[in-house]
Amino acid sequence: MATLSLFLSLSLLISAFNFAEPQSFIGVNYGQATDNLPPPAATVNLLKSTTIGKVRLYGADGAIIKALAGTGIEIVIGAANSEIPALASDLNSATAWVNSNVVPYYPASNITLITVGNEVLMTMDQGLISQLLPAMRNVQNALNWAFLGGKVRVSTVHSMAVLSQSYPPSSGLFNPVFQDPLRGLLEFQKDNGSPFTINPYPFFAYQSDPRPEMLAFCLFQPNSGSFDMGNRIMYTNMFDAQVDAVRSALNAMGFRDVEIMIAETGWPYHGDNNEVGPSIENARAYNGNLIAHLRSMVGTPLMPGKSVDTYIFALYDENLKSGPASExxxxxxxxxxxxxxxxxxxxxxxxxxxxxxANPSPKPTAASWCVPKVGVSDAQLQQDLDYACGQGIDCGLIQPGGACFEPNTVSSHAAYAMNLYYQTHAKNPWNCDFSQSATLTSINPSYNACIYPGGST
Known part of the structure; x- marks a missing residue:
């Protein structure tokens, strides 16, 4: 049988999902650096119309926390970097913070995590860095005294720059400069069951290497992949590669039991003229394919069979931010x-x-199926096959014993998987492209008991 990637074998273990219900692993960042936000109640109604199951706030806005009461949506609230010195030096300050920002709202508002500081290590402020762990401990003690220990956890958010090495993923290591503070933080998080929260942005990786192949790798689109000689794994997207680099770094420090949470990831839909990568097409591709990847429950190669909790940046634009237009x-x-x-x-x-x-073809109005073009190599079709089945579609019929297993060839299996991907993704012509290795046909490719999904649109 044609060899399928790790993604395919894992995708066969996926249980059925009701995508109309909120998904606990899909979150969104709700920033407030803007002067045109809709009222909290309107935002909550918007969230309830979606499958978003989590919301991350950068602060602890009482009006928003209260508006989320009764929704079941998980809430992450934050203490700013400027609040760390007081929280670290005075347990009473931490108690007052918890009594003001958590106790009045919990459990009606489903607060699950407090992030103390944001990318503190990257400030290189040694005084602030040394105060981070004491602040987290004081907040944890305040939660314990309020009988919320184990219900509301405490963490802090890191930039990917805390890693000195992230490629290949198996070689992921934390920067030696941060080893000592990180060890203390991770010991605390291990003891309290809180996640290591990180901000991976494939967008920035593409900006530093703006090749077409890198763009496809970052957008979860068909590509030749990146083979990791260290763990013998072929990575087909940058998100998995970045997350597994963090997993490797945690493992190397002896913290295999500390879970990872993605506090931020996203892609801008607009930027300055000199910025590489921002566009609506790329933003939709990244975020849409990321969501499909999470829903597939394939996981990453080093953390298979589950989806890492991921907060997409962002719910709304923040027009008061400085920097390039993409911000x-x-x-x-x-x-x-x-x-x-x-x-x-x-x-x-x-x-x-x-x-x-840019000039999409209209959807076909007659019955249509997506099949490989004549003359495409088995190597390319294997990539297409791995990609399609790695996106959460059910490729069980091309497994041994399946109705479409025979003929046992790459081209036959790829044809079934590519068509199923096309049919599942709204029959949009651009979803039957596969790096220009596929085409639409009006001839039904079904044979014997192997039925290819298809029909008029």
């Missing part, structure tokens, strides 16, 4: 609550789309 163009929704672009989060629109050509 103000990450919002999935506009202040009027309409979508900036559709990534399949709405309960009434669950199929994420991928990057659309």
């Amino acid at each position: 103000r163009a990450f919002g999935l929704y506009k202040p009027d609550l309409s979508m900036t672009y559709d990534v399949g989060l709405s309960k009434t629109s669950l199929t994420p789309t991928t990057v659309t050509p």
Whole structure:
């Protein structure tokens, strides 16, 4: 049989999902560096119309926390870097913080995590870095005294720059400069069961290496992949590679039991003229394919069979941010609550789309199937096969004993998987591209008991 990638074998273990229900592993960042936010109640109604199961706040806005009461949506609240010195030096300050920002709202508002500081290690402020762990301990003690220990956890958020080495993923290591403070933080988090929270952005990786192949790798699109000689794994997307680099770094320090949480990841839909990568097409492709990847429950190669809790940046644009235009163009929704672009989060629109050509062909109106082009190599078709089955579609029929297992060839298995991917993704013509190795046909390729999904659109 054609050899399928790790993603395919894992995808066969996926249980059925009701995508109309909120998914606990999909979250969103709700930033407030803007002057045009809709009222909290309107935002909560928007969130309830989606499958978003988690919200991360950078602070602890009482109006937002209260508005989320009774929704079941998990809430992450934050203490700012500027609050760390007081929290570290005075247990009473930590108690007052918890009594003001957690106790009045819990459990009606489902607060699950407090992040103390944001990318503190990258400030290189040794005084602030030394105060981070004491601040986290004091907040944890305040939670314990409020009988919330084990219910609300405490963590801090890190930049990917805490790693000195992230490629290949198996060689992931933390920067020696941060080893001592990280060890103390990780010991605390291991003891209290809180996650290591990190901000991976494939967008920035593409900006530093703007080749077409790198863009496809970052957007979860068909590509030749990146083979890790250290663990003998072929990586097909940057997100998995970055997350597994963090996993490797944690393992290397002896913290295999500390879970990873993605506090931020996203892609801007607009930028300055000199910025590489921002566009609606790329943002929709990254976020839409990321969501599909999470829903597949394939996981990453080093953490298979589950989806890492992931908070997409961001719910709304933050027009008061400084820096390049891209910093103000990450919002999935506009202040009027309409979508900036559709990534399949709405309960009434669950199929994420991928990057659309500038002049997309119209959808076919007759029955259509997606099949490989004549003359495409088995190597390319194997990549297409691995990609399609790695996106969460059910490739069981091309496994041994399946109705479409015979003929046992790469081209036959790829044809079935590519068509199923196309049919599952709204029959959009650009979802039957596969790096220009596939085409649409009106001839039904079904044979014997092997039925190819298809029909008029």
